Amino acid sequence: MQSSSSPVLPGPLGLLQTLVTDGLSMATGLCCGTVVSLVAVVALSSPMLFVPLFVCWKVDGTLHWTWTDTLFGLWAGDALLLVSYIVAIAAAESCSNQLEAQRTLVAHLCFITTHVFVALRLDGIVDWEWSVTFVPVFVSLLFGASPVQVLQVLFLGLKLDAVVAWSWVVVFLPTWIPIVVVGVLMPISLLCSDNPVRVNVALLLGCWGAAALLAGPPLLLVLRLQFYAFPATYVCLPWFVLYGLCVLGTGVFFMANPAPKAKSALPRGVASLHPEAIV
Numbered sequence: 001m002q003s004s005s006s007p008v009l010p011g012p013l014g015l016l017q018t019l020v021t022d023g024l025s026m027a028t029g030l031c032c033g034t035v036v037s038l039v040a041v042v043a044l045s046s047p048m049l050f051v052p053l054f055v056c057w058k059v060d061g062t063l064h065w066t067w068t069d070t071l072f073g074l075w076a077g078d079a080l081l082l083v084s085y086i087v088a089i090a091a092a093e094s095c096s097n098q099l100e101a102q103r104t105l106v107a108h109l110c111f112i113t114t115h116v117f118v119a120l121r122l123d124g125i126v127d128w129e130w131s132v133t134f135v136p137v138f139v140s141l142l143f144g145a146s147p148v149q150v151l152q153v154l155f156l157g158l159k160l161d162a163v164v165a166w167s168w169v170v171v172f173l174p175t176w177i178p179i180v181v182v183g184v185l186m187p188i189s190l191l192c193s194d195n196p197v198r199v200n201v202a203l204l205l206g207c208w209g210a211a212a213l214l215a216g217p218p219l220l221l222v223l224r225l226q227f228y229a230f231p232a233t234y235v236c237l238p239w240f241v242l243y244g245l246c247v248l249g250t251g252v253f254f255m256a257n258p259a260p261k262a263k264s265a266l267p268r269g270v271a272s273l274h275p276e277a278i279v
Contacts, residue, residue, distance in 0.1 A: 047077045048073060048077050048243075053233070053236055055070060055071070055232075055236075056231075056233045067118075078108075086105065089101040089102055100144075103143045104144065110140035111136070113136040114133070114134060117133045121133050131157040133157070137149075137153045148177055148178070152172070155171045167226060168222045168226045182207055183210075183211025183214075187204050187208065213241055213242050213245070216241075217235055217239050220238070
């Protein structure tokens, strides 16, 4: 679960973080066994691992499935989060929490609708303009979606519809924002802190490493779209590193902070999940 102070992760990265965090929380609450917990979280989050891989194979011509079939991992992730949001509404202890969970559910339904529209558009079943295809994402802004993510989708729609002639570097400007926050602004704040030098150096290297990994997929995508021709599979290589670090890092956290046996087995953060991680 993302805190309100953390930068919004680009697109599927936020969905991956949500799936991994809540999946491992559920696993530790049910069994409190480290091995079983890791197996459970990998199983719960694995659909998102296959989404970029299958998309790249589809683009490279290795797969001959329809786009609807290619995105099966996305449908699995959407279904998992949909169930989580419904459970959150039922488990809400106050009217404010229930209202927030309902808003999140509506936003998620907007994203699911967009995913379906995109698959239909790619398969040639509908011939709408891309800006029209992305309309549900714009509606989700009314229900708490991240303005940064909505702006990114807007830029993509304008570029794909040839309304603007921007370079792909400019089109992905909203994606660079959280990367700059992690790689530049956070290190600057560390330099102004009173932490020991060793701690600051470790945190600084961590921020730069995280920024480099976050920048990897969109940077490789921009290079392939605008400058060089190489297999699309290379684009998702940093994604696998991110996936492994996300699973291992979240696993270490929950192993160091095991869930009390008396607590419910439901994910603690499910009632306050934010929709900006989904687009």
